[in-house]
Amino acid sequence: MQFKDKVVLITGAAGGIGIAAAKAFQKEGAKLALVDLKKEALEEAASSLEDSNVLLLEANVSKEEDVKNYVEKTKAHFGQIDVFINNAGINGAFGNLTEQTADNFNAVFGVNVMGAFFGLKYVLDIMKEQKAGAVVNTASNGGLLGAPGMGAYAASKHAVIGLNKTAALEMAEYGVRVNAVAPSGVDTAMMKSIETNAMGDNTDEARKQFEASVPMNRYATAEEIADLMVFLSSDRASFISGSYYRIDGAQGAT
Numbered sequence: 191m192q193f194k195d196k197v198v199l200i201t202g203a204a205g206g207i208g209i210a211a212a213k214a215f216q217k218e219g220a221k222l223a224l225v226d227l228k229k230e231a232l233e234e235a236a237s238s239l240e241d242s243n244v245l246l247l248e249a250n251v252s253k254e255e256d257v258k259n260y261v262e263k264t265k266a267h268f269g270q271i272d273v274f275i276n277n278a279g280i281n282g283a284f285g286n287l288t289e290q291t292a293d294n295f296n297a298v299f300g301v302n303v304m305g306a307f308f309g310l311k312y313v314l315d316i317m318k319e320q321k322a323g324a325v326v327n328t329a330s331n332g333g334l335l336g337a338p339g340m341g342a343y344a345a346s347k348h349a350v351i352g353l354n355k356t357a358a359l360e361m362a363e364y365g366v367r368v369n370a371v372a373p374s375g376v377d378t379a380m381m382k383s384i385e386t387n388a389m390g391d392n393t394d395e396a397r398k399q400f401e402a403s404v405p406m407n408r409y410a411t412a413e414e415i416a417d418l419m420v421f422l423s424s425d426r427a428s429f430i431s432g433s434y435y436r437i438d439g440a441q442g443a444t
C-alpha cells in the first residue's frame with residue numbers, strides 16, 4: 191500500500207491509460223480525483239473501481255477556468271494533492287504538414303499543451319506550498335521522434351517534454367518531482383482512431399502493421415503504462431525528476 195492516504199489526481203481518467211492508472215493507484219490505497227470531459231463517461235469508467243474515496247470531476251482541460259476549478263475542488267474535498275497524473279490528450283489533425291490548418295493545430299495544442307500547462311500551473315502551486323508532490327506528464331514517443339502524418343500531435347508532445355523539464359527544475363527546491371512517460375502504441379481508443387485513420391474499417395490489418403513496427407511486436411497495455419506512472423510517483427523514485435521514460439517495446443532504440 192504505497193499510496194495509503196495519498197490523493198492522486200488524474201486527467202483523461204475515462205480513457206484507457208487514465209482508468210488503468212486509477213485502478214493501479216487505488217490498489218495501492220490511494221484516494222482518487224478523476225477528471226474527464228463528460229461526467230457520464232467518467233461514471234462508466236469509474237464503475238470498475240471500488241467506490242470509496244473517488245471524486246469525479248467534469249472539466250475541459252483546454253479551458254483555464256475548468257482546470258482551476260477541478261484543482262480547487264480536489265483540494266477542497268481531500269485537503270491535499272500528492273500525485274498529479276497530467277494525462278488527458280487527443281490526436282487528430284491527421285495528414286502531412288502541408289495539409290494542416292491552423293484550426294487543426296490549435297485544437298491539438300489546446301488540449302495537449304495548454305491543458306498540460308494549465309494543470310501544472312494550478313497543481314504545482316499547491317505542491318509548492320505542501321513542499322511535497324509528484325507529477326507524471328503523459329508524453330509519447332511522438333514527443334521524442336517525428337511522426338509523419340501526425341505533426342501537430344508530435345509537436346504538442348515535444349512541448350510536453352519541455353514543460354516536464356522546466357517544471358522539474360522550477361520545483362526541485364520544493365521537494366516536488368516531475369517526470370514523463372513516453373509510450374509508443376498503447377491498446378486504447380486513441381490507437382484505434384489512428385488505425386481507422388490509416389485504413390478505414392480494416393483496423394485488424396492496420397494493427398498488424400503498426401505492431402510489426404515495434405521490435406517486441408505488440409502494443410503496450412494501458413496497465414503497463416500505469417505501472418510506470420505508479421513507480422515514478424512513488425518514494426522508490428525519490429531521486430528521479432525531470433526525466434522522461436520511453437515505454438515502447440524497444441521501438442525508440444531503432
Ligand code: NAD
Nearest residue numbers: 202204205206207227250251277278279330375376378380
Ligand atoms: P483515450 O482516448 O483512451 O483517453 C484520452 C482521454 O482524455 C479520454 O477519456 C478523453 O475524453 C480525455 N480528454 C480528451 N480531451 C480532453 C479535454 N479537453 N478535457 C478533458 N479530458 C479530455 O487515450 P489514451 O491512450 O488513454 O491517452 C491518454 C494519454 O496517453 C494521452 O495524452 C495520449 O496522447 C497519450 N498517449 C497515448 C498513446 C496510445 O497509443 N494510446 C501513446 C502515447 C501517448
